[in-house]
Amino acid sequence: MATTDYSFQFGKFNYICNNVMLTLCPLVGTDDGIEPVCYSRNVRLAETLLFQPSTLIIHLIALIMTAIMIYHIRSKYTAVGRKEIIMFFYLYMLVTIMDLLLISGIIPTASNLYPFFTGVHLGLISATFWCLLLNGFVGFQFAEDGTPLSLWSIRLSSFVVFAAVTFVSIATFKDMSPFDKKNPIALWIIFFIFNGAALLIYVILQIVLVVNTLDDRWPLGDIIFGIVFFATGQVILYVFSVQICNFAKHYIDGLFFGTIATLLSVMMVYKYWDSITKEDLEFSVGSKQNVWEVKELLGEDEMGGNGGMYGQQ
Numbered sequence: 001m002a003t004t005d006y007s008f009q010f011g012k013f014n015y016i017c018n019n020v021m022l023t024l025c026p027l028v029g030t031d032d033g034i035e036p037v038c039y040s041r042n043v044r045l046a047e048t049l050l051f052q053p054s055t056l057i058i059h060l061i062a063l064i065m066t067a068i069m070i071y072h073i074r075s076k077y078t079a080v081g082r083k084e085i086i087m088f089f090y091l092y093m094l095v096t097i098m099d100l101l102l103i104s105g106i107i108p109t110a111s112n113l114y115p116f117f118t119g120v121h122l123g124l125i126s127a128t129f130w131c132l133l134l135n136g137f138v139g140f141q142f143a144e145d146g147t148p149l150s151l152w153s154i155r156l157s158s159f160v161v162f163a164a165v166t167f168v169s170i171a172t173f174k175d176m177s178p179f180d181k182k183n184p185i186a187l188w189i190i191f192f193i194f195n196g197a198a199l200l201i202y203v204i205l206q207i208v209l210v211v212n213t214l215d216d217r218w219p220l221g222d223i224i225f226g227i228v229f230f231a232t233g234q235v236i237l238y239v240f241s242v243q244i245c246n247f248a249k250h251y252i253d254g255l256f257f258g259t260i261a262t263l264l265s266v267m268m269v270y271k272y273w274d275s276i277t278k279e280d281l282e283f284s285v286g287s288k289q290n291v292w293e294v295k296e297l298l299g300e301d302e303m304g305g306n307g308g309m310y311g312q313q
Helices: 014-019 053-075 082-103 114-138 148-173 185-213 219-238 241-247 254-275 285-305
Strands: 043-045 048-050
Touching: 053 082, 053 254, 082 114, 082 148, 082 254, 114 148, 114 185, 148 185, 185 219, 219 241, 219 254, 241 254
Parallel strands: none
Antiparallel strands: 043 048
């Protein structure tokens, strides 16, 4: 039975990469990267060797579910923060696509392009967390939602975060001074502390928003479920991946469950946003019946005030 060879160290990915295959693992720690001691079986499909086939299926499901959520968000024409939150889901979709290409081996680790794609992947992850954080301020109306100020502040700052993290990642992988792939502390801080802080602040903001401005407390349940899903996924991913892999005889590992948990937490972000914007649906396509009821009442008032106007028509 495989066991890990490293202990946890601040600023180093050795222990983590020895437990689970992250996209950056072949590029940090040592000249040859760090391999997990146990990982999911590979499959050969049309002369192509695919890694993590079970996780690949979850990624495809995640893309479908994200497309459905984006469709429903776009259909809520008057919902508060509609244009802002949809950027988060587009970024999550890009992260999923990049993860799919890198984890599955479609872009092989031996390729000269792999470090650059991985840098972009890590940049997108941080930009996604940053975008979620800024969406946490939308409900407080510091800037009116849907306005150029609100939209472009999120777009530009998210792009800056993406570009900065991508540069730091690639510089670390290429040993560009002062960055060092054997001691990738800057990348570690970004990956865990920066991203984690962005998520934590978003959660706190939403709890404050619900408690102080909404009569309905049910959205707190969506927040709690999202936190539980995400935290559970992270623990499984970084702590129990090897045990799961050994128990499942290499058919699945922690990455499989971690990907599912991340998808569920993203779905809870959508569920939470949907639950606090239901009052803005009076003009949406799905509420035509209510709109027609209002028009019918208005029509009766007009008939009472104008005599036989409809009869003349």
